[in-house]
Amino acid sequence: MTDSIRILSIEDEADIRKFLRATLGANDMTVIEAETGREGLRLATSQTPDIILLDLGLPDMDGMEIIRHLRDWTSIPIIVLSARGQERDKIEALELGADDYLTKPFAAGELIARIKVALRHASRPKGDAPFVYDYDGLTIDSAARRVRLDGEDVRLTPIEYRLLSVLARNSGKVLTYASLLKQVWDRHSPDNQTYLRIHTQHLREKLKDDALNPRFIVTEPGIGYRLNP
């Protein structure tokens, strides 16, 4: 980590801001603090941070509104901090373009790990640019459209390949069911999640992955799927 990582924390609770400052500071990150949504939006434009930590329960603005404003002009990674049991909020935030979420209370290690994933993701090529994924014996070469597991070629159907490549392109990040359906099936996306389940199951079988103890594809119940980084 270089000391150039600058983090904007939009959080109304002074105590949590203090904790974030301490935790992040200890990891050589610079923290820019905003108490309200408006201030946060202003600082995001003037300071261009590398990453934004956004509390969803701000007094002056709806968290979703802030994400929408930010996503109008920037793709700075956004990590949402939310209270427990607000699955719907998380899904909405993810669908609006947030990169990840953390449920309060969370441990310092967890926060640092998520920030690193988000940053790595941000540095990756965007859009349809070719990419290479390599993790725990699974390699995906999107230019060659080739998937290998422990040195062996894996034969995937077009849908399975699309599903895997969408997950790999966003590896480490949770993709909601709805966004997976949209990206994999494109315009013809079925509104039934059963399809997604069935294809995911087939994909897991081919990758010798076990839902009970996932090596690659992790289920986030109620939210979506994530490919291990």
Place this chain on the structure above:
Amino acid sequence: MSPDTRPDPDKLLALVRHDGGEGVPRRGRLKVFFGASAGVGKTYAMLSEARLRLRDGVDVVSGVIEHHGRRETQALMEGIPVLPMLEIDHRGIRLTEFDLDGVLARRPGLVLVDEFAHTNAPGSRHPKRWQDVEELLDNGIDVYTTLNVQHLESVNDQVARLTGVWVRETVPDTIFEAADDIALVDIPSDELLKRLADGKVYVAEGANTRAAENFFKKSNLLVLREMALRRTAERVDAQSDELNAAMGQNEAQLGHKIMLLIGPDPLSTRLIRHAKRMAARGRAPWFAVYLQSDRHETLNEKSRARVEQYLRLAENLGAQVVRLSGAQPARDILTYARQNGFTRIMVGHRRIRWWLKPFRTAFAQQLIENSDGIEISVINGDVAPYSVTENVASSLRPFIARPIDYGVASAAVALATLAGLPFRDKTPSDNLTMLYLTAVVIVAARLGLGPSVVASILSVPAFNFFFAEPYYTFNFYDSYYYITFVFMLVTSLVVGSLTARLSRHARQVSERERETQILYGLTRALSSVRGVDRICEVAISHLSAPYNLAVSLFVDSPEGLGCIPKSAGPEDMKEMSAVRWVATNTQMAGRDTDTLPSASGLYLPLQAENETLGVMGLTPNGNGRRFTGSEILQFETFASLVAGALQRARRSDEAERSKVESENERLRNVLLSSLSHDLRTPLTVMNGSVSLLLKMRKELPRKAMDELTGLWGQLIRLQKFVGNLLNMAAITSGKMTLNFQPYMIQEIIGAALSQVQSTKENRQLRTQIVGNLPMVQIDGGLVEQVFVNLLENAFQHTASDGEIVITAERDADRLRIRISDNGAGLKTGDEARIFEQFQTAQTLSSDRAGGTGLGLAICRGIVQAHGGMIYARNNSDKTGASFIFTLPIVPEMPKEIL
């Protein structure tokens, strides 16, 4: 598939339910062994099948079997448990009767009840045995029964005309058609005659042997057999139509819709049966329509009751009953028929007497002339073998008055004469005719048409005798008197009849006004009082006096049926059993009804919007009074008014209670959400700080690290507690909204396992998936919570190297998940209690729930919200406990979609 032929799922479902599928509580199944006549072997067939069922392990008992001493039948009865018959003492005669309550108490799987159409002994709960059977079916008991075709209501008159034997024991066709199974027991007529000759057929004791001989003629048997076969075939057709309709292939019923016009004429019964047969054959829906025109006002009580009776008969035979009102019968009926898509109208017709022909057009004629596309079927009533005497009598009714009325009429004429005598020479005699006219008017107004006619006729000779010179003779000098007499007679007849009609009309109006007054008074009084007791008092005081009744109300409450007024609770068992019957069946019973007619009171259900609120009992003061149909109708109106008021009272009580509850709820929610916020923030901060400090392992002394580790553990506990508290709040407030999505259960287990990774220590966690599991429709996050809570609960009660096994398997339409550990197990009696809120080590005998005492309660809340069950029990090998829960499975997706 095109959209219009797609199966209608609701209809299919209804059919399945009808088949006794998933309905809870299940209605019993009825199988009817159906034959053309006695002696075909119905009872024999029924017993044979019952034996098979007995062998299959079904709990079969015999309720009533009429073996008529036949040995083959008796042999078949061996081995089937027989329920003793009830002995009823009726005016010194001992009668045995089917013991309905005995069967209900014994609750067998299947009961054999011979002779479906049997009429019960007086004093039984229901007048008819088929009603007993209905009650058995309602209680989930299967019934086998036997029936001859001649006992079917709709063929009743045909059989009567055919054989000359009028069968009074009938079963409504709707009941027959609602049977789940009909087994036709059929033998050729020759065979039956042979059996008869061999003495194998039982002919009713004391039955007129000649009548029996008449009945068992080959020609009759052939017709009866045809009827039985046809009825069975019609039923099969109707069933396949029902299926076709549900499957969207609806051609069979194309088009026909029959309307039958009903009037007070006794011809109506024949029309009804005829229409029923026609509708059944054409598989068309049919409607019985009564047009309440101006003429309805002039109908007497008997005719009105008859109309009601005919409408009920039609309803029993499966018609829908419609009452129309309108001033122009033919036009109104045709308009209604056209608007509602009727294709055929059936109407009865009687020849109009020749002298009336110039003035009247037959109603059927009017219909035909304007029918315009609708088929009109006219049934001529004049050729029917029915007596019309009643009809004649009813048209003569105005003339039938008490003899004393005619005496009074004569006296009135005498009085008019006496009053006129002093003026005989002072005024022209014409004026004195007015005196008589006055008398006639008074008689007509008070006593009706008959006496007024008598008075009119007597007036003329009286006038002649006393006031036309020469006095005191029936001669008169002046031929001018002829004209006086004729005019006097005509005028007094016309004025008399007009007055009589007017006064009768006025009486009817005043009667109705009285009824309206009572109704109005009751409504007003009911709306001004509050509370169940006051409502009952008002109802009692408003109804007792005008109808001379003892009114009692039985109001349904959590403690049972409470009687108001308390003093008037009928101590009689029979009355109380009627009350209870009405409350359970929500139909009226008691005096002058079909059910328990021997009760001294009439009992009406108090029902409002499908909610039964109690029973209203009406017992006339003084014996021998019969309730007329229109009175019962009025009582029903009153009952529904009282029920409405009681329902409002109940609602307002509930509203009051729920207001208090919602206030409590609001307070609790405010408390919880502020708790949640106020606790979470410091927790997050503490959590962050401690986790930071723990990273500075090298810089801190070892003792400080130990303290920090301890603090970290407590922090995690506190976090879980807060989380659980909030979950529980959501569950108990009913605000938990489930986000159902399809999942493989393995995914959820995997997510839960990764969550407990840090707390499992050295415990072995194994997962067994039995077979191929289908997907479940669940809220993934919440079910994950169930797993986490159950696993953490297992951790608390197993050693740190214990073993925990998660098993998931399919059990019919559910997924069953078992989490079993090898810890200390549960103490007896705790299996259910551990799922209660805040049951912890202190309150439970075994330290099972542990921790916050909320974890398992949350599991139960979540599983129940999914429509599943959760329970705990000790493992059979006495090591540890198992927590088991079920989740419903999503129906398989059709292959074509994938």
